Amino acid sequence: MASWVLSECGVRPLPRIYAKPRAGFSKFRSFQVAKTHSFSSSFKVSNGFNDRKWSLNVSVPLSGQEILREEKINRVREEEDGGEFDPAAPPPFKLSDIRAAIPKHCWVKNPWRSMSYVVRDVAVVFGLAAVAACFNNWVVWPLYWAAQGTMFWALFVLGHDCGHGSFSNNPKLNSVVGHLLHSSILVPYHGWRISHRTHHQNHGHVENDESWHPLSEKIYKTLDNATRMLRFTLPFPMLAYPFYLWARSPGKKGSHFHPESDLFAPSERKDIITSTACWTAMAALLAGLSFTMGPLQMLKLYFIPYWIFVMWLDLVTYLHHHGHDDKLPWYRGKEWSYLRGGLTTVDQDYGWINNIHHDIGTHVIHHLFPQIPHYHLIEATEAAKPVLGKYYREPKKSRPLPLHLLGSLIRSLKRDHFVSDTGDVVYYQTDPKLHGPEKQD
Numbered sequence: 001m002a003s004w005v006l007s008e009c010g011v012r013p014l015p016r017i018y019a020k021p022r023a024g025f026s027k028f029r030s031f032q033v034a035k036t037h038s039f040s041s042s043f044k045v046s047n048g049f050n051d052r053k054w055s056l057n058v059s060v061p062l063s064g065q066e067i068l069r070e071e072k073i074n075r076v077r078e079e080e081d082g083g084e085f086d087p088a089a090p091p092p093f094k095l096s097d098i099r100a101a102i103p104k105h106c107w108v109k110n111p112w113r114s115m116s117y118v119v120r121d122v123a124v125v126f127g128l129a130a131v132a133a134c135f136n137n138w139v140v141w142p143l144y145w146a147a148q149g150t151m152f153w154a155l156f157v158l159g160h161d162c163g164h165g166s167f168s169n170n171p172k173l174n175s176v177v178g179h180l181l182h183s184s185i186l187v188p189y190h191g192w193r194i195s196h197r198t199h200h201q202n203h204g205h206v207e208n209d210e211s212w213h214p215l216s217e218k219i220y221k222t223l224d225n226a227t228r229m230l231r232f233t234l235p236f237p238m239l240a241y242p243f244y245l246w247a248r249s250p251g252k253k254g255s256h257f258h259p260e261s262d263l264f265a266p267s268e269r270k271d272i273i274t275s276t277a278c279w280t281a282m283a284a285l286l287a288g289l290s291f292t293m294g295p296l297q298m299l300k301l302y303f304i305p306y307w308i309f310v311m312w313l314d315l316v317t318y319l320h321h322h323g324h325d326d327k328l329p330w331y332r333g334k335e336w337s338y339l340r341g342g343l344t345t346v347d348q349d350y351g352w353i354n355n356i357h358h359d360i361g362t363h364v365i366h367h368l369f370p371q372i373p374h375y376h377l378i379e380a381t382e383a384a385k386p387v388l389g390k391y392y393r394e395p396k397k398s399r400p401l402p403l404h405l406l407g408s409l410i411r412s413l414k415r416d417h418f419v420s421d422t423g424d425v426v427y428y429q430t431d432p433k434l435h436g437p438e439k440q441d
Contacts, residue, residue: 085390087344088329088425093387095339098368101387106376111168113375117358118158118177125151129301141300149308150356155181156313157358157374163193164200164370183278185309188245190271191256195263203321203367204341206330206419206426210249212318214330214428219251220418228434232413237318238311312357315409319348320363322416323408324393327427335424342368343391347381348405351398364392 128151132144161167162178175189182189195210202208206216215223223231227250230236245256254261257276259269290298321328321344328344331337348361360366362377365384372380385392396404414435416428 087326087391088335088340091339091343091391095368098365098384098387102365102369102372102380102383106372106380106383108376109166109168109371109373111170111173114158114161114167114373115177117375118181121151121154121158125155133297133301145300145304145308148305150312150353152185152305152309153312153316154357155185156187156309157360159187159189160196160360161358161374163189163196166371166373179275179278183275183282185306186242186279186282188256188272188275188279190268190275191263192245192275194268194271195256198263200367200370201338202341203338204329204331204344205336206332209341212321213249214419214426215250215417216421217418217429218421220431223250228431232417232434234410234413235311237413238314239307241310241313315405316348316357316360318412319405319408320345320367322346322428323405323412326393330419330426330428331424332426333424339368343388346393347395348402349395349398350402350405351400353402361395364388 125148128144128148132140132148158167159178159181162174162181165171165174167174167177178189178193182192198208199210202210206214220228231240231250248254248256248263254263256263257272257279259272259276261272264272286298286302289302293301324346328346330344331341342364345364345367347363350357350361354361358374359377360374362381365372365381366374366377369380381392398404415430417431417434418429419426420429
């Protein structure tokens, strides 16, 4: 008993049946141990400077297969520590291991809490518009455009949660709120929801992914020079989203507005008609407001913030799958799996913007488990890190404004152009003729 208490307090090493911890102990993170159950009670220990909460964990016996699995994880991670880490290597853990590490309450969806974010964001949107219209001068307008475009992006993220079903367990509520939020920023809710589902189901797959997936070398070479420059030269890639909705990416066909598109199953066509009708109604409303208030006023109040929102969407989505200092693998054929594809996504820190856009930068766990509400993603990620090990890439800490991400974006656009037509594990290659040779840091 005494030995067990000393082990739990960190005085002696834990038994070998536990996975090797991947992160240090801190007052912000409770120590996670595989296959344990916690008493609900806890006690405080004062160290003279601050108080920490310490929880008692009681371990339960592991089966023979579980012990062998934990030993395998330990061996692989010891090899990682002693040699070069290969991000394309099959991970020593399963999706179920990550799921088991995440606290149960992180899966709970609270519709009242979700709606409170909607009320907050909508109130801010109308408040910003009222203030800008009241002052109506060229000192206020640029500040308004940046703030309102960011809030449009926040509305999109909440509609995104509706599309995943992480907003609530009520499909009708998700659909109604999702249509109101997405239609207000000219996004066809069901059309986008279905294609985004395809993206999550095929993340990291060269041919089947739907969002900022690589171009094969063959497709890349068919593009004319103007198209290449538009795709890989700022600011044009950050304006791509509306065009993607109409015609998808190079090499793919279909439209998010057309019910007969091969993006959708026949059973989903009524949903597409509904979303396209809502989008059309919003477009008609904007046209009427432009006629009533004047096109210049609507340009300042709505359309410039809309394009700021588009830039946010393209920036964030792109950097979820690009821009890391280490090259990330993409897969084909038998090498691809849902887990391996999800582990190629990247978390990003957006400073003050994290709270505004509902922690969407906490993206790895979201990609693996899109059912988790956005307000539990940070806690779920912290709980999963000991299991993920080096397969989780810690994001660079941002200043209040994430200006450092512009450097990551520019570097990626200069080097991440296409992938080989052959091979089941591939990495981005660079076309030196597009921007010239990349300067080494």
